[in-house]
Amino acid sequence: MSTPTDVRPLVLLAGPVTADQLDQIAAVAPGRRVHLAGDTDELTALVGEAEVLAAPAEQVPPALLRKGSGLRWIHLWAAGADAALSPELVEHPAALTSSKGHGAVPLAEHSMMLMLMLNRDAPRWLRAQSERRWEQFAHGELMGRTVGIIGLGNSGADLARKAKAFHMTVLGMRRGSAKPEGVDELFTRDRLGEMLERCDVVVVTAPRTPETVGMLGEAEFRRMKPGAHFICISRGGVADDDALLTALREGWIAGAGIDAHGVEPLPPDSPFWDLPNVILTPHNGTSRAETRQRGVDVFCANLARHLDGRPLTNEIDRSTGY
Structure with a gap:
């Protein structure tokens, strides 16, 4: 977890991440701050410091991207990017991945x-x-x-x-x-x-x-x-x-x-x-704790690749939206 004096690069998280999953992510990246934003205001306040952002698609609006110009990688917890694929996200230089396959x-x-x-x-x-x-x-x-x-x-x-x-x-x-x-x-x-x-x-x-x-x-x-x-x-x-x-x-x-x-x-x-x-049915065919955990596992595997400088998996093709 981050502290006020912690100057390590920031991995910023948003959405339904449990305490155990937060610990799982932090264990992959001991050289990084790992912080779960409590609300939209905190997410907006911290995104300018972040190197990595993992969030639900609906929490990555254009205004947030403009503040996160320093982001090197954006991960979406869902499989598809259609809910987030604004012109700002298409043009953003950060790598873009999703949790494709988790559901x-x-x-x-x-x-x-x-x-x-x-x-x-x-x-x-x-x-x-x-x-x-x-x-x-x-x-x-x-x-x-x-x-x-x-x-x-x-x-x-x-x-x-x-x-x-x-x-x-x-x-x-x-x-x-x-x-x-x-x-x-x-x-x-x-x-x-x-x-x-x-x-x-x-x-x-x-x-x-x-x-x-x-x-x-x-x-x-x-x-x-x-x-x-x-x-x-x-x-x-x-x-x-x-x-x-x-x-x-x-x-x-x-x-x-x-x-x-x-x-x-x-x-x-x-x-x-x-x-x-x-x-x-109300679009909850994948509403399972196991699905969310698989999404965290996808992110953790990619976080290890990111830290090692290796190519990421599950990259989104911005031209097709998937």
Whole structure:
């Protein structure tokens, strides 16, 4: 911890960091001051002294960056940088990293949960339970179904392996040409419509970037099967909300499981709340202590690299936002 007379370079932290995690970070950098800002005012007051800043994306506004002109490295606790990627951050000379990969496992699990709930119409059982009504009905199964995963980063790749364990055919779309384990066929962006036509489930695990915003609109939803389900667990905005709403209301697709929304928090008057073929969760597919700990582990590994002068991992490509 820092003291008033401590002149060592400052590693400044903000956000949900526990006392044990603070000690973990300090142990990696005995030659640095490590300080957790108690509030926004303290963060603003100290950022001018800091060499390294680790904070949630929403706590790195342009005004803070202007005061932190001496920063050499900025780490975002989340996986994506879209909430922080202002022109000031794009132009800032500091290295920029994130905790990409820390939520891969819980996001893939959340996707499978939504897939199973939609496929078996779990809300119907819950309604019957609330009414103390014994209702048996023929439900679906995932075996033999085809899932298309848009985005094959950490969470998408983990989802592919999990879906394969459920005996599904796995299609995937990504920018690169590497095909992760479990993916049966890889598609490029120009073949997205072809992939959508073959899918019983489409899962968005891609980040929100200028390239992906609005990727799924009316034309794309119309190409999906009427019995298909749509799931989004990464970022809202990849699917156009108006087009998705129309697709769900008019039966272009059978239903949706949405954890990441175009507007968050989802407003009380949003029509998505009332749709009987939609399962909503409040963007907390990764809200686990284990996820936050993995993010701290990512930061600590990079902090050791920073102190040794080695290249950092998990760098954000400022041109793509991920």
